[in-house]
Amino acid sequence: MPEKASSRGSGAKKGAQKYQNAFAYTHNRGSxxxxxxxxxxxxxxxxxxxxxxxxxxxxxxxxxxxxxxxxxxxxxxxxxxxxxxxxxxxxxxxxxxxxxxxxxxxxEVANQKTSQQRLKEQQELEQKLASMRERQRRSYLRKLQRGDIVAADVPDVCKSDDEFDYTDSEEESGSEDEEESEDEE
Structure with missing residues (x-):
């Protein structure tokens, strides 16, 4: 009788792996x-x-x-x-x-881009930045420099003002103070 090549006694098949990596690992941002x-x-x-x-x-x-x-x-x-x-x-x-x-x-992975594609993306980025408000533009460039976002995220930044704190309280309170001071005179 020939010997089995496997070290398993009963020849039972191995089951599925125990831990399946159900969610992606969250990388350390600053690493x-x-x-x-x-x-x-x-x-x-x-x-x-x-x-x-x-x-x-x-x-x-x-x-x-x-x-x-x-x-x-x-x-x-x-x-x-x-x-x-x-x-x-x-x-x-x-x-x-x-x-x-x-x-x-x-x-060929999508990360490898031709010079024409890079130039086109650069022009689109400049157009998007030109259409942003100054505060949005500075916040976006700061996040880009820190590495929190990628240059491809520009459309999301332009569409949503939720990330930016635009309270008009200074403008409103300033105009109310002016009105009150005019009424007092």
Whole structure:
């Protein structure tokens, strides 16, 4: 009788994973490491591997490389991206995914934009900023500089005045005081 390859006694199948990550991890806003990790490009990968890397970033499981890795094809220390096994040159030369080495269609992530797209977005941003009130514009630019919002959030900022405290109490109280002083005279 041949021995089983599995170490399980009864040969029972393993169940589903116990903890399913029901909600995304909330990143520390001020963390420089998190900002650096989220800014890293995800390119040269197939759809499945791209999804895996994006999931790792979203749930804060992504660990960037500290030193360059050796490519399994050319055996030179050229790999600078975490979870890749082929350098960019070898992967593009062979036409395979740099992580799983499968010959599937390589996905281009939406984060990579052409210069024309960047120029168009820059012009749209300038138009939106020009249409904002001064207080809105300064608040938006401050939040953008802090990293609380992304440049793509401009339409939301323009539409909602809920984020900004626009109380006309100073203007109203000032005009009432003037009226009262005129009445007294």
């Amino acid at each position: 420089k490491t998190t900002k650096k990790i989220l800014a890293l490009p995800v390119d040269g990968l197939c759809k499945r591997c791209t999804d895996q890397i994006l999931w790792r970033k979203q749930y804060r499981k992504y660990k960037p490389l500290t030193m360059t890795k050796k490519c399994v094809s050319c055996e030179q220390k050229k790999i600078t991206k975490a979870y890749h096994v082929l350098c960019d040159g070898c992967a593009s030369e062979k036409g395979v995914c740099a992580k799983c080495m499968e010959t599937e269609e390589i996905v």
